[in-house]
Amino acid sequence: KRIILSGIQPTGSPHLGNFLGALDNWARLQQKDTMTYYAVVDLHAITMPQDPKVLRQSKHDMAAALLACGVDPKQSVLFEQSKVRGHTELGWIFNCITPVGWLGRMTQWKSKIEKSHVSHAQALLETSKSASLKMGLFDYPVLQAADILIYRATHVPVGADQMQHLELSRDIAALFNSSFKSKYFTKPEAIIPPATKRVMSLRDPTNKMSKSDPSDLSRINLFDEPKVIQQKVNRAMTDSVKGISYDVDQRPGVSNLINIYAAVTNLSVDDALKEMADLQNSQQLKQAVSDAIITRIQPIQAEYVKLQADPAYVQQVLKDGAAKAQITANQTMEQVYKLVGLD
Ligand code: ATP
Numbered sequence: 011k012r013i014i015l016s017g018i019q020p021t022g023s024p025h026l027g028n029f030l031g032a033l034d035n036w037a038r039l040q041q042k043d044t045m046t047y048y049a050v051v052d053l054h055a056i057t058m059p060q061d062p063k064v065l066r067q068s069k070h071d072m073a074a075a076l077l078a079c080g081v082d083p084k085q086s087v088l089f090e091q092s093k094v095r096g097h098t099e100l101g102w103i104f105n106c107i108t109p110v111g112w113l114g115r116m117t118q119w120k121s122k123i124e125k126s127h128v129s130h131a132q133a134l135l136e137t138s139k140s141a142s143l144k145m146g147l148f149d150y151p152v153l154q155a156a157d158i159l160i161y162r163a164t165h166v167p168v169g170a171d172q173m174q175h176l177e178l179s180r181d182i183a184a185l186f187n188s189s190f191k192s193k194y195f196t197k198p199e200a201i202i203p204p205a206t207k208r209v210m211s212l213r214d215p216t217n218k219m220s221k222s223d224p225s226d227l228s229r230i231n232l233f234d235e236p237k238v239i240q241q242k243v244n245r246a247m248t249d250s251v252k253g254i255s256y257d258v259d260q261r262p263g264v265s266n267l268i269n270i271y272a273a274v275t276n277l278s279v280d281d282a283l284k285e286m287a288d289l290q291n292s293q294q295l296k297q298a299v300s301d302a303i304i305t306r307i308q309p310i311q312a313e314y315v316k317l318q319a320d321p322a323y324v325q326q327v328l329k330d331g332a333a334k335a336q337i338t339a340n341q342t343m344e345q346v347y348k349l350v351g352l353d
């Protein structure tokens with residue numbers, strides 16, 4: 011039996027990249043003989059400063075968004091990470107066996123160090139560069155390993171941006187087994203979406219679209235109004251090359267738009283290009299792309315409006331989900347404590 015776990019941070023409104031690269035697939039993975047756990051990973055969100063009020067609301071909105079995207083509480087366990095005890099407990103056990111060096115190699119961490127504002131003099135010392143960054147931000151891949159392994163997940167859908175962290179989870183599973191002479195954890199496998207489902211920023215198409223990008227113009231939020239979507243796509247960065255062609259390296263902006271078109275219409279890039287053969291310029295391309303996005307996400311938006319009118323329902327789904335997840339988490343922790351000698 012397949013056991014799937016995936017999570018999304020309540021760090022803002024979900025965007026088209028989250029939908030095409032993750033959430034749409036989450037809905038599809040709900041099948042017979044598959045146990046699907048989907049988490050709103052609030053403990054990961056607080057690795058960056060969050061306003062408590064905003065965080066509370068974002069968690070609710072994210073849960074409603076997941077339901078609107080097709081996560082079905084009858085088939086999946088949908089829950090908030092912080093409501094299931096065991097994630098942090100298992101995370102601590104893993105902390106006590108994971109070498110610091112494994113985390114120091116994480117490219118996301120390294121890029122966070124690069125982006126942190128430090129003076130030139132400070133920058134000379136690697137240690138002072140990271141001195142003000144928080145422990146949680148450094149350590150969150152270990153908590154991620156706990157999120158996955160506490161449900162003994164066999165498969166984890168992840169974007170390319172998370173591959174290195176999943177590899178770390180696999181290493182931690184093996185390290186736990188060898189440390190405590192057990193075969194308790196199995197290494198989870200990645201389910202990787204095709205590269206064409208990776209959506210890039212509209213402002214800088216060499217970076218991925220992100221919830222936490224300070225510029226709202228960089229992303230299409232799943233719940234943006236049609237007019238806003240049109241404006242954002244219209245202002246997307248392209249290039250001055252004539253006509254429309256697909257070349258991710260030379261024409262990242264145009265290629266991103268073609269990828270988006272292909273993804274929202276469920277076409278291959280080749281077939282999408284055939285459909286676009288008549289389009290003359292990027293202006294026409296943008297029109298086609300925003301129309302296609304709007305058509306695709308309109309039913310999700312309608313569902314979201316309905317769900318937002320019934321907050322008690324969403325809260326009940328989360329509560330039931332946490333109760334179900336807790337049963338499995340308790341079983342795992344009991345075994346883990348036995349193996350470690352904490353029983
Ligand atoms: P943040 O900026 O707060 O990290 P995010 O946009 O990166 O937000 P996450 O909550 O970190 O979103 O990731 C949720 C899921 O969406 C993950 O599976 C991740 O791989 C996927 N994902 C994130 N951004 C993109 C993107 N631009 N294209 C495709 N998939 C994405």
Ligand code: MG
Pocket residue numbers: none
């Ligand atoms: Mg992210």
